Amino acid sequence: MISLPPSERDLHAYVDHQLLESDRRAMETWLAGHPEVAAQVHAWQRDAQLLRASLSGALQTPANPQLDPALIRQRIRHRSRRHLATAAVLMISVSLGGLGGWHAREATHPPTLPMTDAMQAYRLFAQDGIMPADYKAQDSGTMQAWLDRYFNQAHRLPDLSQAGFRPVSGRLLTTEQGAAAMVLYEDPQGQRISFYIRPPGPGNGFLPHGSRSADGLQAEYWSGGGYNYAMVSPVGQPGTPLLKF
Secondary structure: OOOOOOOHHHHHHHHOOOOOHHHHHHHHHHHHOOHHHHHHHHHHHHHHHHHHHHOHHHOOOOOOHHHOHHHHHHHHHHHHHHHHHHHHHHHHHHHHHHHHHHHHHHHHOOOOOOOHHHHHHHHHHHHOOOOOOOEEOOOHHHHHHHHHOOOOOOOOOOOOHHHOOEEEEEEEEEEOOEEEEEEEEEOOOOOEEEEEEEOOOOOOOOOOOEEEEEOOEEEEEEEEOOEEEEEEEEOOOOOOOOOOO
16 A cells, blocks of 8 residues: 555556556545646656567567666666766866865965076076176276166166175076166176166066075165166175165
C-alpha cells in the first residue's frame, strides 16, 4: 500500500504498472491535485513507452534487469548529479588556481623600490663599465651643458669638488618612465659616484627625500623641477661626501 504524498519509489511503481488497483486509483486522485508532479510522471511514462517500443524486437528474450525503466531513470539522475558535482569541483579548482596564480605573481613581482633603475645603471656602467660613455666631460661646465640639452629646467649637477669628485662622463638611457641620463663622478683614487635623472613617468611618481641601500650600494633620491634624481655610491666608500638636497 502506498503512502501519500507518494515516495519516488511509489511514483516509479505507478509508471511501471506495478501498483494494486486501489493504490493506482489513489495515486491518480492525488496526481490530479498536484499538476507539477503529474507532468513529471507523464514524462516518465512517455520515456517508458519509447523505451519499450525501441526494445520491441527483444521482448521475447529473457528479461534483463539492466533495462528496467526505473533503473535507467535512476542511472540518468545519478549521472546528472555526478556531472554537476564534477563541474562544481572544476569551478572551485579554477577559482583557487586563479587566486594562487595571482599570489604567485605578486610574490615573483614585488613592488619596485625607489630609483632601482639608478642603482642598476651604476652597476652596469660604474662597476662593470660594459658600455662606452656617450659624452666625456672636460670640466663641470661642459657636463652641465650636455645634460641641459636633454633635460630642461632640471636641477644643477651637484658640486662634489670639495670631496675631490668631478664629473667625467655621461650616458643616455631609456627607461619605462622615459629618457634618463647618468653622470659619473670620479676622485683621484678612482672611486665613483653617479648622478641619475629621469622623468617621474605617466603616473607622476615623484619622490620625497629619502635613501636606501641594496646589494652594497647606497642611493640618495629626491624630486624637483619635474624630474626624479638619485646619487648612487658604494656603501661605506671612503671619501664619499655627505649629500644634502
